[in-house]
Amino acid sequence: MGTIVHAAYTDGRKSALSVKKPKVVFVLGGPGSGKGTQCANIVEHFGYTHLSAGDLLRAEISSGSENGTMIQNMISEGKIVPPEVTIKLLEKAIMESANDKFLIDGFPRNEENRATFEAVTGIVPEFVLFFDCSEEEMERRILNRNQGRVDDNINTIRKRFKVFVESSLAVINYYNSKGKVRKIDADKPVAEVFEAVKAVFTPVNGGKVNFCIDMVGCCVGAIQLS
Ligand SMILES: Nc1ncnc2c1ncn2[C@@H]1O[C@H](COP(=O)(O)OP(=O)(O)O)[C@@H](O)[C@H]1O
Numbered sequence: 740m741g742t743i744v745h746a747a748y749t750d751g752r753k754s755a756l757s758v759k760k761p762k763v764v765f766v767l768g769g770p771g772s773g774k775g776t777q778c779a780n781i782v783e784h785f786g787y788t789h790l791s792a793g794d795l796l797r798a799e800i801s802s803g804s805e806n807g808t809m810i811q812n813m814i815s816e817g818k819i820v821p822p823e824v825t826i827k828l829l830e831k832a833i834m835e836s837a838n839d840k841f842l843i844d845g846f847p848r849n850e851e852n853r854a855t856f857e858a859v860t861g862i863v864p865e866f867v868l869f870f871d872c873s874e875e876e877m878e879r880r881i882l883n884r885n886q887g888r889v890d891d892n893i894n895t896i897r898k899r900f901k902v903f904v905e906s907s908l909a910v911i912n913y914y915n916s917k918g919k920v921r922k923i924d925a926d927k928p929v930a931e932v933f934e935a936v937k938a939v940f941t942p943v944n945g946g947k948v949n950f951c952i953d954m955v956g957c958c959v960g961a962i963q964l965s
């Protein structure tokens with residue numbers, strides 16, 4: 740069975756992003772795994788612009804948009820908002836920015852998000868940062884988050900964990916099969932997690948790296964071509 744590409748985009752409409760073609764890194768992981776925290780660090784060190792899908796959806800509610808009530812209901816239930824809504828918000832934020840590289844945090848959250856984004860933008864992520872964290876630790880962090888979020892209560896947290904396992908992991912598995920996933924042990928303290936993140940973003944040898952391929956096509960190591 741194929742993944743549904745959302746009906747609102749089946750008219751073949753292309754996103755403006757298919758022209759701008761920014762560099763994109765998807766930042767994924769369960770609720771409370773530390774995506775937002777680490778994105779703030781990455782922005783400071785590596786010049787990306789951080790776009791949190793959840794923050795964009797919450798801003799849309801606050802703006803009094805016609806979709807506000809629907810988004811609010813979905814978030815309160817830990818459900819995933821239809822892709823055309825979230826993609827439009829991401830598209831607007833990217834097009835309004837002068838930057839050409841973005842951390843997209845908390846998107847794609849299911850296969851429908853992923854397939855629709857790919858179909859309308861043609862963008863393939865540079866890589867996918869995956870914060871792997873135990874549910875026990877994520878629950879502890881969310882219950883201490885204190886940002887007044889409607890979904891940071893134990894009832895909705897449980898629903899969000901279920902959605903993560905049943906829908907979001909499929910996206911990580913998909914990108915893993917393409918060799919795009921950079922998995923980080925996110926159970927550790929913030930500074931230690933960031934050390935691992937830095938290693939992913941830091942190009943070896945100032946970026947001038949080529950891979951040496953041996954006679955049977957296996958990658959045997961990195962060499963620098965000056
Ligand atoms: N490595 C960490 N160790 C302990 N607490 C953390 C860590 N990373 C983030 N936090 C805290 O946990 C909560 C959730 O982090 P956040 O970055 O909002 O996660 P996410 O965006 O994945 O839901 C926040 O209160 C944050 O300060």
Ligand SMILES: Nc1ccn([C@@H]2O[C@H](COP(=O)(O)OP(=O)(O)O)[C@@H](O)[C@H]2O)c(=O)n1
Pocket residue numbers: 768769770771774775791792793794796813814815816817818819820821825844845846847848852890899
């Ligand atoms: N791609 C997305 C991202 C978030 N959301 C909604 O927004 C909620 C909060 O997302 P978030 O990324 O801010 O949550 P955290 O993982 O940061 O805790 C999710 O539980 C979904 O209800 C969505 O519907 N689609």
Ligand SMILES: [Mg+2]
Pocket residue numbers: 774775791793845
């Ligand atoms: Mg977050």
